[in-house]
Amino acid sequence: MCECAKRVSRRSVLFAGAASALLPAVAFAEQGAEQTRTIEGRFEPGAPDWAYLPIVVPRGVREIEIVYRYDRPPGAPGNALDIGMFGPEGHELGDHRGFRGWSGGARDRFTISASGATPGYLPGPIDPGTWHVILGPYTVSPRGMNYEVDVTLRFGPPGEPIRPNPAPRRATGRGRAWYRGDCHLHTVHSDGKRMPDELIAAAKTAGLDFFVSTEHNTTSASLRWGDHARPDLLIINGEEVTTRSGHWPALGLPPGYWIDWRYRGSEHAAFERFAGRVHAVGGLVVAAHPYATCLGCSWEFGYDHVDAVEVWNGDWSYDDELAVRHWxxxxxxxxxxxxxxxxxxxxxxxxxxxxxxxxxxxxxxxRSILAGIAAGRSWLAESSRVELTMRAVAGRRVAEIGDRLHAAEARIELDVAGAPGCEVRLITPTRIAHSEWVPASGRAQVRWTATDADWVRAEVRRPLRTPTTPDTMVALTNPVFLGRR
Incomplete structure (x- = not known):
């Protein structure tokens, strides 16, 4: 039987720009089938990045449900409030034991129990102790933000626990070969709309051999991909670590391995710490969309601990052009x-x-895919219709993309298909050294001799304007190195 909701006012709690704040605790009686408390509060402009609402959970609880809402005043810059949950094991920076889920602003409610959880959250026992709802005021309008959080505890037997079922680390391949993949994707486990099976179907339609699952700040998908995996598609676990100072996909994480995001670009030691955790388990750190214009998306952490740069994100646009120029x-x-x-x-x-x-x-x-990415043995294409090979040849010696050929002079051999009417550019450290147009057949063989160039890379561009650029990228390679680097 449900107890009537009780309101606990927190309107007297204001914030003055600290990194985080702790709200007064909310306690529940150790009785009843269901209990609900409603907590009211307010954020002012200049609120901290994070506020923690302690929930004292008694014994015998089988499920926690959180529902929240906040005002969005018309005619003013918008409010946005993120949400997540930590268990009684801890909520301090980097305390992975207590992490129980994150949905950001993607949903207004979630539940957690031993036998299930809302996507983005981790099923498991509801142990007694102090849990913490984390609130992240992403933006606060000049008028401030009023919010309410409903906390419901349901009592009873815990239910049958769910066993993790991660995806296999290997799929049916072709041995040493070029494999096509997408290293940054989302589902309903964060702010995406595709179900896991829908994403797999889209990946196969796109001609992919692999993809990396990179949900925002949560590991929940990595524990369930085995329910959907198929033998001809490799699913690699990852996380898009979504900070207020840039986003960085961590590729190749073990199932359930969580990386914290609660720091800014000025906190260099924190970024180094968590990048080190990724490297310690054999993963890669990627600087994502470094010039994206969305709030908190631009890259502020530098490149000292980065293994790859996402220079092209989605449809070609000016922020991609800037990323390529910077790279x-x-x-x-x-x-x-x-x-x-x-x-x-x-x-x-x-x-x-x-x-x-x-x-x-x-x-x-x-491991093989991650090693190829880390070594730069890769090139980028707008679709599976585009095919490209590039190598440098000096006598009997050959170097492919990402490799080195110690030679003062080398013949660059580039073959491209699926790019009708496009321009192929060979670029060296000093200039666009050579260019050719691809005929209507879409196929071209480009041959050029490089002399005293430290490296050569290639771009294939279509003379088609976008809303923000004079042309469109079709393919881009990492360099072939010809001298010392």
């Missing part, structure tokens, strides 16, 4: 960080595999 500038300075491209698709009609990263790997297996 090229780093390359000219002698600092090579491999480039990748990803769709970052969340929902229809956003296409999966636009663009895709084509990786040379020993097999269709997680």
């Amino acid at each position: 090229d500038g780093l390359l000219r300075e002698g600092r090579w960080i491999p480039a990748i491209g990803s769709s970052d698709a969340h929902r229809e009609p956003q296409p999966v595999g636009l663009p895709q990263t084509v990786v040379l790997a020993q097999d269709l297996e997680t």
Whole structure:
């Protein structure tokens, strides 16, 4: 029998810009079938990044449900309030034991129990102790933000626990070959709209061999991909670590391995700490869409601990052009960080595999794919219709994309298909050294001799304007190196 909801006012709690704040605790009686408390509060402009609402959970609880709402005053800059949950094991920075889920602003309610949880949250026992609802005032309007949080505890037997079922780390491959993948994708486990099976179907339609599951700040999908996996598609676990100072997909995480996001670009030690955790388990750190214009999306952490840069994200636009220019500038300075491209698709009609990263790997297996990405043995394509090979040849010696050929002079051999009417550009540290147009057949063989160039990379561009650029990228390669680097 449900107890009448009781309101607990927190309107006297204001914030003055601290990194985080702790609200007064809310306690429940150790009795009844269901109990609800409603907590009211307010954030003012300049609120902290995070506020924690302690919930004292008694014994015998089988399920927690959280429902929240906040005002959105008309005619003013919008309010946005994120939400998540930590269990009694801890909620301090990096305390992965207590993490129980995150949905950001994607949904207004969630439940957690031993036998199930809302996507984005982790099923498991509801142990007694102090849980914490985390509130993240992403934006607060000049008029402030009033909010309410309903906390419902349901008592009874815990229910049958769910066993994790992660995806296999290997799929049916072709041995050493070029494999097509999308390294940045979302489902209903964060703010995406596709169900896992829908994402798999879209990936196969796009001609992909693999993809990386990168939900925002949560690991819940990684524990369930085995329910949907198929033998001809490799699913790699990841997380899009979504901070207020940029987003960084962590690729190749073990199932359930969570990386914290509660720090900003000025906190260099925190970023180094969590990038180190990714590297410790054999994963890769990617700087995602570094010039994206969405609030909190631009990259502020530098590149000292980054393994790859996402220079192309979704439909080609000016922020991708800026990312390529910056990446090229780093390359000219002698600092090579491999480039990748990803769709970052969340929902229809956003296409999966636009663009895709084509990786040379020993097999269709997680470690092999990650090794190819880290080595820069990859190139980017707008779709599976585009085919490209590039190599440097000096006598009997050959170097492919990402490799080095110690030679003062080398013949660059580039073959492309599926790119009718496009321009192929061969780029060196000093200039666009050579260009050719692809005929209507879509196929071309480009041959050019490089002399005293430290590296050569290629771009294929279509002379088709977008709303923000004079042309459209069709393919882009990582460099072939010809001298010392």
